[in-house]
Amino acid sequence: MDAPVRRKLKVATTSLAGCFGCHMSFLDIDERLFELLELIEFDRSPFTDIKEVGECDVGIIEGGLCNAENVHVLREFRARCRTLIAIGACAINGGLPAQRNHLSLPLILQEVYQTSLGLANGLIPNDPELPLPLNKVHPLHEVVEIDYFIPGCPPSADAIWKVFTDLLSGSQPDLGHGLIQYD
Ligand code: SF4
Numbered sequence: 001m002d003a004p005v006r007r008k009l010k011v012a013t014t015s016l017a018g019c020f021g022c023h024m025s026f027l028d029i030d031e032r033l034f035e036l037l038e039l040i041e042f043d044r045s046p047f048t049d050i051k052e053v054g055e056c057d058v059g060i061i062e063g064g065l066c067n068a069e070n071v072h073v074l075r076e077f078r079a080r081c082r083t084l085i086a087i088g089a090c091a092i093n094g095g096l097p098a099q100r101n102h103l104s105l106p107l108i109l110q111e112v113y114q115t116s117l118g119l120a121n122g123l124i125p126n127d128p129e130l131p132l133p134l135n136k137v138h139p140l141h142e143v144v145e146i147d148y149f150i151p152g153c154p155p156s157a158d159a160i161w162k163v164f165t166d167l168l169s170g171s172q173p174d175l176g177h178g179l180i181q182y183d
Contacts, residue, residue, distance in 0.1 A: 009168060010056040012043040012081060016070040017097045017137060018063025020046065021154045022088040026060075028157035036161075039168050056081045058167060064094045065138040069131035078144040085163065085173075086146045089153040089182070091139065096153075098137040105135050148173050152181045 015023060023046055029036065044053040053059070053073075059081030065071055078084055089095035100108055114122040140146055150159055156179065163173040 006039075008038075009040040009058060010043050010054070011040045011045070011058045011060065012053045012056045012077065013045040013047065013060040014053075014062070014073060014077065015046060016061060016063035016073060016091070016140075017066035018088065018090045018095070020062070022062035022091075023047075025152075025154040025157050026160050029161045030157070032161055036164060040164070053077055053080050058083045058085065060085045060087050061091050061140055062087050063090045064097060064140065065134060065143060066097050067131040067133045071134075071143060074140060074144055083147045083167070084144070085148045085150060086140045087150045087160070088155060089151065092141075092149050092151055093139050094137045098139075101136045105133060109133075150175070153183055155179075156181065 013023065013026070027033070040058075042048045042050075043056050044050045053076050059077040061074065061077060061084065063070070065074060086092050090097060094101065109124045113119070113124045116122075148163065150163055150173075152159065159175055159179040159181075162175060162179055166173040
């Protein structure tokens with residue numbers, strides 16, 4: 001009798017207020033990607049051209065929340081992904097974008113678009129299609145429940161690989177010695 005065909009794990013990923021560095025680290029797992037792609041398939045992700053997140057086993061989110069669209073996408077991922085993972089410092093504590101949190105948003109917008117050296121007649125963008133910025137940058141866990149965190153800026157490819165191999169073997173992700181980093 002033929003062995004049962006194992007269903008591939010469906011994985012969605014996105015970058016909110018992040019720099020895509022965590023996604024680059026994902027690609028750094030190099031040739032192990034071929035092995036991984038035998039076991040998982042990507043849904044919505046910068047690695048595919050799929051725009052809407054479908055029902056997924058795992059959602060991985062890079063970046064924190066700096067605008068209303070980020071919050072919308074995060075809630076969609078939480079609703080559709082059985083396991084949700086925050087990857088990188090920005091997703092876990094706001095990271096570099098949260099450096100703006102000690103300044104007022106109107107002041108930042110004025111400085112960037114109107115009063116910086118070299119700007120003349122600058123206008124603050126107000127097209128209704130632009131997502132509204134939040135007053136502060138927030139980490140993901142302040143808005144939805146997050147199942148696992150992969151710290152680092154970015155986390156190493158080995159840490160990402162370990163999380164996947166743990167999930168695929170049905171265990172709780174455990175980074176263990178040498179894979180947890182905070183820079
Ligand atoms: Fe970029 Fe670092 Fe933030 Fe990842 S944690 S999105 S690498 S700044």
